[in-house]
Amino acid sequence: MGMKYTEEDLKEELKTKEYEFGFTTDIESDRAPNGINEDIIRFISAKKEEPEWLLEYRLNALKVWQKMVEPEWAHVTYEKPKFQDISYYSAPKKKKELKSLDEVDPEILKTMARLGISLEEQKKLTGVAVDFVIDSVSVATSFKEKLGELGIIFCSFSEAVKEHPELVQKYLGTVVPTGDNFYAALNSAVFSDGSFCYIPKGVRCPMELSTYFRINDSGTGQFERTLVIADEGSYVSYLEGCTAPQRDENQLHAAVVELIALDNAEIKYSTVQNWYPGDKNGKGGVFNFVTKRGICYKNSKISWTQVETGSAITWKYPSCILKGDNSIGEFYSVAVTNNYQMADTGTKMIHIGKNTKSTIISKGISAGNSHNSYRGLVKIGKGATNARNFSQCDSLLMTDRCGAHTYPYIECENSTAQLEHEATTSKIGEDQVFYCKQRGISEERAISLIVNGYAKEVLNKLPMEFAVEAQKLLEISLENSVG
Amino acid sequence: MSKTIINIKNLHASVDGKAILKGINLEVKAGEVHAIMGPNGSGKSTLSSVLAGREEFEVTDGEVDYLGLDLLELEPEERAWEGLFLAFQYPVEIPGVSNMNFLKTALAEKAKHKGLEPVSSKDFLKLVKEKSQLVELSDKLKNRSVNEGFSGGEKKRNEIFQMAMLEPKLSILDETDSGLDIDALRIVANGVNTLKNAENATIVITHYQRLLDYIIPDFVHVLHDGKIIKTGDKTLALELEERGYDWLVKDLV
Ligand SMILES: Nc1ncnc2c1ncn2[C@@H]1O[C@H](COP(=O)(O)OP(=O)(O)O)[C@@H](O)[C@H]1O
Numbered sequence: 150m151g152m153k154y155t156e157e158d159l160k161e162e163l164k165t166k167e168y169e170f171g172f173t174t175d176i177e178s179d180r181a182p183n184g185i186n187e188d189i190i191r192f193i194s195a196k197k198e199e200p201e202w203l204l205e206y207r208l209n210a211l212k213v214w215q216k217m218v219e220p221e222w223a224h225v226t227y228e229k230p231k232f233q234d235i236s237y238y239s240a241p242k243k244k245k246e247l248k249s250l251d252e253v254d255p256e257i258l259k260t261m262a263r264l265g266i267s268l269e270e271q272k273k274l275t276g277v278a279v280d281f282v283i284d285s286v287s288v289a290t291s292f293k294e295k296l297g298e299l300g301i302i303f304c305s306f307s308e309a310v311k312e313h314p315e316l317v318q319k320y321l322g323t324v325v326p327t328g329d330n331f332y333a334a335l336n337s338a339v340f341s342d343g344s345f346c347y348i349p350k351g352v353r354c355p356m357e358l359s360t361y362f363r364i365n366d367s368g369t370g371q372f373e374r375t376l377v378i379a380d381e382g383s384y385v386s387y388l389e390g391c392t393a394p395q396r397d398e399n400q401l402h403a404a405v406v407e408l409i410a411l412d413n414a415e416i417k418y419s420t421v422q423n424w425y426p427g428d429k430n431g432k433g434g435v436f437n438f439v440t441k442r443g444i445c446y447k448n449s450k451i452s453w454t455q456v457e458t459g460s461a462i463t464w465k466y467p468s469c470i471l472k473g474d475n476s477i478g479e480f481y482s483v484a485v486t487n488n489y490q491m492a493d494t495g496t497k498m499i500h501i502g503k504n505t506k507s508t509i510i511s512k513g514i515s516a517g518n519s520h521n522s523y524r525g526l527v528k529i530g531k532g533a534t535n536a537r538n539f540s541q542c543d544s545l546l547m548t549d550r551c552g553a554h555t556y557p558y559i560e561c562e563n564s565t566a567q568l569e570h571e572a573t574t575s576k577i578g579e580d581q582v583f584y585c586k587q588r589g590i591s592e593e594r595a596i597s598l599i600v601n602g603y604a605k606e607v608l609n610k611l612p613m614e615f616a617v618e619a620q621k622l623l624e625i626s627l628e629n630s631v632g
Numbered sequence: 633m634s635k636t637i638i639n640i641k642n643l644h645a646s647v648d649g650k651a652i653l654k655g656i657n658l659e660v661k662a663g664e665v666h667a668i669m670g671p672n673g674s675g676k677s678t679l680s681s682v683l684a685g686r687e688e689f690e691v692t693d694g695e696v697d698y699l700g701l702d703l704l705e706l707e708p709e710e711r712a713w714e715g716l717f718l719a720f721q722y723p724v725e726i727p728g729v730s731n732m733n734f735l736k737t738a739l740a741e742k743a744k745h746k747g748l749e750p751v752s753s754k755d756f757l758k759l760v761k762e763k764s765q766l767v768e769l770s771d772k773l774k775n776r777s778v779n780e781g782f783s784g785g786e787k788k789r790n791e792i793f794q795m796a797m798l799e800p801k802l803s804i805l806d807e808t809d810s811g812l813d814i815d816a817l818r819i820v821a822n823g824v825n826t827l828k829n830a831e832n833a834t835i836v837i838t839h840y841q842r843l844l845d846y847i848i849p850d851f852v853h854v855l856h857d858g859k860i861i862k863t864g865d866k867t868l869a870l871e872l873e874e875r876g877y878d879w880l881v882k883d884l885v
């Protein structure tokens with residue numbers, strides 16, 4: 150196969166080649182045949198008209214991935230995804246291309262409405278730029294011009310590859326290397342699209358940058374790739390939110406998010422995550438295996454804030470590498486599991502520079518028959534003189550059938566480090582619920598009040614309008630959950 | 633004749649199969665204050681819990697008419713919307729939920745179910761200002777999480793503040809005086825007396841006569857082993873203070 154691989158070549162090949170999976174689609178298709186191999190990678194890369202270096206990056210990742218073994222965890226059991234039954238690329242039909250946000254799928258509007266935030270409101274919200282990623286391809290972008298005036302780049306990942314290849318090439322894979330883990334390697338090979346953000350030196354991004362993701366096509370794996378670069382002395386607050394409609398099939402989602410905070414820069418990355426968790430009996434639901442990591446250079450700061458209510462399975466550890474002296478890493482998390490959901494989340498704070506500080510506040514809420522695990526690593530390197538960490542991991546149990554597990558790991562190679570760890574587990578009090586009821590507050594409102602109170606420290610870290618949305622999400626996720 | 637607020641007939645209740653209330657009869661009319669006294673474990677808190685609708689207590693016999701409604705058929709929150717208020721013996725802490733948010737939610741839910749407009753923020757704040765003065769509750773306490781880190785006395789004052797905000801028709805105060813010093817006791821009693829009118833009624837549960845110096849009861853009932861064994865006027869409380877409960881119990885056998 151020559152280096153210049155065209156769609157024609159592919160078409161030719163498809164006619165003749167050994168497609169074990171009954172591939173008959175013609176090249177006009179906006180959907181890749183199921184399965185993963187070198188040809189599929191070339192198909193994706195060709196479809197996206199990518200430069201050679203990116204194709205090479207993907208092919209290398211495929212080789213790395215093929216040698217890796219899917220990990221196992223103590224408190225997460227599930228039927229492994231069949232990687233050859235997944236289609237790794239699907240674009241929305243051309244006619245679906247949206248000129249305005251009003252043309253967005255009513256399903257999204259419905260979910261938004263239920264969360265109390267209609268798209269129209271969203272659009273009107275001052276200071277919020279919304280970039281939709283529907284089924285792997287960006288179909289709408291707004292506020293771009295205003296951002297452009299400041300030199301801020303906020304676009305889909307594919308667009309960034311075309312318009313700003315030098316930035317993408319310089320930073321892609323520098324925080325999450327290809328071989329980092331099984332799912333990161335898979336993502337590096339097949340990532341479809343995602344978001345790209347660059348804030349130039351000294352610029353304070355004047356609005357929250359926000360992206361809504363959703364899974365659309367049945368049976369389509371989602372492999373988002375996000376890269377946020379805050380140049381020296383800049384600031385950005387970025388929000389990622391997900392809504393997904395109900396479905397029967399398990400769906401794999403393996404995203405990679407890389408954050409780069411250069412000297413004196415600050416990145417706030419907030420996530421409100423609401424993948425379909427499966428029904429009451431644990432059927433269906435999204436598998437969410439995400440690698441999120443940021444690197445902090447001198448005097449910089451990265452804060453991860455997340456409210457997780459979705460997914461059948463969540464495996465996620467937003468982390469910070471505190472490389473530069475005086476850099477700060479923060480992790481604020483609320484993770485809710487209900488019914489048969491399983492979550493294994495936490496963070497890693499890797500202290501390398503001097504006087505580095507990290508804070509971890511994790512609030513787990515388990516309901517139904519679910520399992521909620523916190524897994525955190527605080528690592529203090531040899532050179533990390535005067536490093537400090539404060540960790541607080543709380544668990545709230547809504548029933549007698551659910552489980553909460555906490556695994557805090559500490560590796561300390563510098564004796565000047567100061568580490569504090571606190572942990573609590575409590576059962577939602579029937580006394581508390583009754584007290585509320587006696588005052589005329591119905592059970593559902595009572596639970597929502599109590600849970601939101603419990604999660605307040607984290608919710609307070611979210612931008613205002615998203616905090617409201619997150620509260621509603623907690624309420625919806627925990628409907629009828631005390632027992 | 634003033635109307636009946638609550639009429640309890642032959643009320644029996646048990647928990648985990650163990651009978652605790654063994655046939656309570658009690659009628660409370662508008663404008664009245666009833667004191668229920670009795671030794672520890674006699675069933676006073678159980679009676680208040682059953683009236684408020686706590687689920688772990690099973691009503692095994694009897695009936696309760698509350699303002700023409702079958703009280704035992706109502707959910708706890710419905711009882712609250714109908715104006716039944718319980719000042720808890722042990723008020724519960726709700727971390728992260730501000731007192732103000734809690735009360736605003738309570739008032740909004742009640743308005744919603746009564747088909748009324750929710751109270752505006754302005755009116756709400758006015759109400760808070762007025763009612764908190766009644767029990768001398770500081771701004772600091774009003775804005776803290778519900779009962780979190782409150783002293784025993786502050787919790788009790790907060791209960792009476794909530795009662796003032798919700799303007800109940802029937803208030804049941806379960807040992808609101810326990811753990812109060814004399815100043816706090818006076819503040820609480822003053823609050824209760826101010827809220828008292830010809831349309832509402834109060835049941836004061838206590839096992840000290842002390843509170844009844846400040847809140848003058850129309851009737852005093854002695855509860856023993858799940859039954860009211862004696863009813864009298866306020867002088868009964870003084871007699872109990874002097875002689876204890878034993879003489880009453882001896883009379884029974
Ligand atoms: N939840 C419960 N489970 C089991 N026994 C209870 C429970 N609540 C109360 N009791 C019992 O019922 C009796 C009456 O208790 P209570 O109503 O609290 O008395 P008082 O308030 O008069 O001190 C006591 O013997 C007590 O142990």
Ligand SMILES: [Mg+2]
Binds near residue numbers: 677
């Ligand atoms: Mg008691």
